[in-house]
Amino acid sequence: MICYKKTLFVLLFFFQFSFGQSVPKTAKKVYTTKALGALAAPVIDGFLTDESWDIVDWTGDYIENLPDENTEPSEQTKFKIIYDKDFIYFGFRCYDKDPKGIVERLSRRDGFEGDWIEINISSHNDQLTSFSFAASVAGVKSDGFISDNGKTWDGNWNPIWYLKTNIDQEGWTAEIKIPLSQLKFSDLPEQVWALQSTRRYFRTEERSVWQRIPLDAPGWVSEFGELRGLIGLSPKRQIEIQPFVLSKLETYPAQEGNPFKTGNDFKLNGGLDAKIGVTNDLTLNLTINPDFGQVEADPSTIVLDGFQVFYDERRPFFVENKNIFNYSFADDQDNLFYSRRIGRNPNGQPNVPSGAFMSIPNNTAILGAAKFSGKTKNGWSIGMLESVTNKEYAKIQENSRIEKVLVEPLTNYFIGRVQKDFNNRNSYFGAVFTAVNRNLETNFLNFMHQSAYTAGVDFMHNWKNRKYYFKGNFVASKVEGSEEAITATQRNMTHLFQRTDAGHLSVDPLKRSLTGTGGKFEIGKASVGNWRYKGSIIWRSPELELNDIGFLRQADEIKQYALVSYETLKPFSQFRKITTHLEQLSNFDFEGNYNKMQYSFNSDFVLKNNWNFTALAIYKPINYSNSILQGGPRFRYSEEFFKSVSITSDNRKKFKYNFALYDTKGKNNSFSYTEFAAGIIYQPINAFTFSLSASFSSKQNKLQYITQTSFNTDPRYLTANLSQNTLSTSIRLDYNINPNFTIQYYGQPFISRGRYNAFNKVINPAAFYYGDRVSLFDSNQIYFNELENNYQIDEDKNGITDYKIQNPDFAFVQFRSNLVARWEYIPGSELFLVWSQGITSDGNADENLFSELNSQILGRKPTNTFLIKITYRFML
Known part of the structure; x- marks a missing residue:
């Protein structure tokens, strides 16, 4: 309770102190557009030569936003906006003194690779939400929906719009045509929309913006400039119908005598x-x-809690x-x-x-x-x-x-x-x-x-x-x-x-x-x-239940949380930016048990060479669990200290990599967890990217819960020393024939093996020293029956088995992969060719991880799924 009062005092001090700081005001820019009227609409070819562009003025004077906010950018940008009754058009001129240095990197949609420009349109001007359209110099589209004043960006919104780009002696240009049916706006005779534009200058990893937004601004969308001159627009009622036809063939090892496992299944479907x-x-x-056959498979995992x-x-x-x-x-x-x-x-x-x-x-x-x-x-x-x-x-x-x-x-x-x-x-x-x-x-x-x-x-x-x-x-x-x-x-x-x-x-x-x-x-x-x-302050009452249509991990909790953070607003020395967080939390159950106190310290460093370093430390002096014994009494975890570090290289390079180390230990070495993760991304040509990420973890827990039973009507909660190793690898290949035709491969082998020894029963779950929480079974109390694959416990040593434990050793092996060819043959209409593979099996816990990789994944026939799906979007 003393820690809680100190935290509250510090929080109130900072809150009161900050009231004296002035709130900055940034003048809003205004761009006034015009309707095309009788003029022909511009041809979307990437060249800004159409007569229709001449009816409006350029706007520019971009200002640097990252890394050195409110300074002159390396290169300037300007744009024009015109519209008619069905479309709004954007023309961009991105100056570059070295056009040969412009980075054209192909990627799948929403890839944000290489040099690009972005336009944000808040057509409701609500200071909270915005539509986003980004165009890379390679002609790749990226789009999304921004909400919560810039805190949330949803990249799964895929509207229909049109884009062409071109590189010339002055830099590069882009023409964008957006159907008004893809935007949402009112029926007022004169519209005022909020507007922002961002340019990425890839060589220096620099962002410049049309409307200045200070890094300590209260949000993103609320700070936009304004787009005026939108007169007489009629809201467009969007009507799109997209039927699909799908054929699916699944092949797998046939099971003799099983009428449901003949070796293949075929399905023709539509919707x-x-x-x-x-x-x-x-x-x-x-x-x-x-x-949803084209959707990527979920990552593999194994759950013991x-x-x-x-x-x-x-x-x-x-x-x-x-x-x-x-x-x-x-x-x-x-x-x-x-x-x-x-x-x-x-x-x-x-x-x-x-x-x-x-x-x-x-x-x-x-x-x-x-x-x-x-x-x-x-x-x-x-x-x-x-x-x-x-x-x-x-x-x-x-x-x-x-x-x-x-x-x-x-x-x-x-x-x-x-x-x-x-x-x-x-x-x-x-x-x-x-x-x-x-x-x-x-x-x-x-x-x-x-x-x-x-x-x-x-x-x-x-x-x-x-x-x-x-x-x-x-x-x-x-x-x-x-x-x-x-x-x-x-x-x-x-x-x-x-x-x-x-x-x-x-x-x-x-x-x-x-x-x-x-x-x-x-x-x-x-x-x-x-x-x-x-x-x-957060609470979840014991009877709260959401899991029919919601997600709730655990009820019966009252949690207090506090955070103080500091971030730099200007580059200095060797750093582009530093962000530091200090967090504290405590929680109780509804009986008033003090279950957790946790302190966290996290720092993120971005260097001027665009490398990134992150360090995290978490200290848990008090940590009880109401769930670890799965219905048994409240159980104490030993005092814990977690730390992690990660390093990420310059993401502008064609070869980039990252490393991360996670390590935690309980007091008296009662438990430990160590994980090493590494990854590489290599783009030998602009159209092809290869990425590989791998992790290896080792877990040791001397009090891993196994099961519960009873002895002479008394409950028994059984734990043991678990040694678990897990190896996981993810492989991705992306080949972009053009912005509308991509081939993507994803594969993940996953292997986890756990072995148990030193079986025991819980006798004092809240004891300070972990060894006092349990009583080990000696050699006269426990016997392994190889024929039945179980442990037989004679707790009172009278020669009669009192209860049995099924051998908990495990080896879980899984391989999942997807190969997807996607062709957007006309805007909004797609053809998918999909090949998926899957293997899931229980391996041999006596083998090592690499022999299991060979025997259970490389040495087995997988389940194969071949799918062809075609969609056609009608716009009425």
């Missing part, structure tokens, strides 16, 4: 995506029978406009909407009789989904998503009889999200509601919730020109189901109501619903000067 502009502000997205793993969303339908649906209420991953729940693996796992065979779907089919989203001219962000997933059945064949077992019910998912800006866009208030309803037809699925609902409100207020802010949210959840389902929820890893020493919790087997709350309040300084700071 439809549509985008309909209900108004110019609000869009309805539809998908019918979607397929029992918690679920968070994976990023990559499916295009769910990624677009995800910022509107986002409701991160506590830590980064805690969210009321986690779209990976829709279309996930079926939940049911039937028991298969001996000698029978089973086929079960890998994913739940999405029958259809609709998403209504956008932002109005009045500052309302609106999002509604409705999705229905199909019933899924497992097929079980025993002798000649085939039985179908329902493993996933027909399920409806809904999320509604609104947010309103006010107070000159300095404040907002929002709300969210989600619902999941399942049609549970059989008792076999009674372990699932029949319904799940969440609701929340959030707000934010900025003051003193966004120098300070206060934000918060509150969420509530309710899940309903059978007594079996609610009991299972109480006992799962997120909740663990069965913890033996939790006086505030107990499992109620008669409950048919759970209701919980959570939330966060945060206050801080966001701009002006070198210093930033913030403090927050």
Whole structure:
């Protein structure tokens, strides 16, 4: 408590001290455009020779933003803007005294390689959101949606627009044509849009901007200049229909006698995506029978703590406009909407009789989904998503009889999200509601919730020109189901109501619903000067449950967090920039147990030669876990000290590399973890890039939880000394024939092996010294049965086995790869050729990692998937 009061005092001191600093004001630039009228539109060929460009003046006078803010850039830039009733046009002149030194590097879309220019258009002029269009000198498009005043950049937005570039004796030029249907704006007779442009001068890794934005500004979008002269524009209601046809062949090693594993499967499929502009502000997205076969596979991982793993969303339908649906209420991953729940693996796992065979779907089919989203001219962000997933059945064949077992019910998912800006866009208030309803037809699925609902409100207020802010949210959840389902929820890893020493919790087997709350309040300084700071309080009540459509790792927690950071605003000595963070956090459970105190120190150094060094240290003097014994008592971790360093070379070079070392140790060497990671990126020619990243980790834990059992009605929590080694490698090849035709390969072999010894039982889980927390089994108490592959424990040494432990040694081997050829044969329409490979197996824990690589990956036949997918986008 003393540490908490000191932290609060320091935070308040900095907060009060900073009120005396003045808020800088930067004059806003204004560019006035003109309509083409009767003039012909410019031909998009990269040459600024069309007569139509002459009706407007150039604007320029870019100012350096990075690394030396508010100085003259190495080279100047200027642009013009014109428009007609359907398009807005941008013409750029990027001067360069050495045109031969201009760096033309091809990449896939959104690659941001080489020299480029970018235009940001905030057509709502809301000081929070903006559309981004970037053009590389090689003609590669990069686009995205900026939200939260520049803090979030979503690169998965892929609008239709047109680009051509050209290099000449003065430097290089670019012409851009953007359909007004791709932008959102009001129906006012005269528009005022916020505008910004950025140029990357690759040779010195320099950024210059049209509208100056100081590095200590309160944000990005709120500081834009203005685009005027937009008169008589009519909002365009976007209507796009994109059907697809797909053929898929899967080959794999046949399994003798198994009618479901004949060696190959063929599938012909089709579906439809549509985008309909209900108004110019609000869009309805539809998908019918979607397929995401071209999406890259998730990275491999192995989990020993029992918690679920968070994976990023990559499916295009769910990624677009995800910022509107986002409701991160506590830590980064805690969210009321986690779209990976829709279309996930079926939940049911039937028991298969001996000698029978089973086929079960890998994913739940999405029958259809609709998403209504956008932002109005009045500052309302609106999002509604409705999705229905199909019933899924497992097929079980025993002798000649085939039985179908329902493993996933027909399920409806809904999320509604609104947010309103006010107070000159300095404040907002929002709300969210989600619902999941399942049609549970059989008792076999009674372990699932029949319904799940969440609701929340959030707000934010900025003051003193966004120098300070206060934000918060509150969420509530309710899940309903059978007594079996609610009991299972109480006992799962997120909740663990069965913890033996939790006086505030107990499992109620008669409950048919759970209701919980959570939330966060945060206050801080966001701009002006070198210093930033913030403090927050977060809570998640024991009954809070979000995992039907959201993501929640652990409930029953109250956390206090504080951060102070310092960043340089000007280069000095050998440094372009230095950023340093000092963090402190503590947390408690709802019984008042003091579970953690943690201090972190992080510094990031960017040198003038563009190398980057990062160092991190974390000290945990107090660290208890309510979950490590998975229902057992609160368990103490030893005092821990974590440190890491990483080095990244100059990213402008064609050959670049990085190294990182992570190391942590518990007091008295009770546990340790060391990981070494390295990577290289090599671009021998502008069209081809090869990258390789590899990591090797070694984990030693003398008190690794294994399982729990009972002896004479007393619970037993069993741990052992774990020695685990993991090797992972990722390989990427990118070949860009032209900006619209790319070939990409991704492959990841992953091997992890763990061996256990020194088995023991927990006797005093909160003891200070790790050796006092457990009692080792001696040679007269434990015996390994090779035939049954288990350990037999005779705890009282009476010659009778009291309980058994299945041999926990493991070796997990996985290989995943994707080879994707993508051709955008006309803007918005694509052809995909995909070859995927996969191997997953349990290896031999007695072998080393490299022999497992040879026998389990190189020496086995993989599962191959060949896919052809073609889409065509109709714009009506």
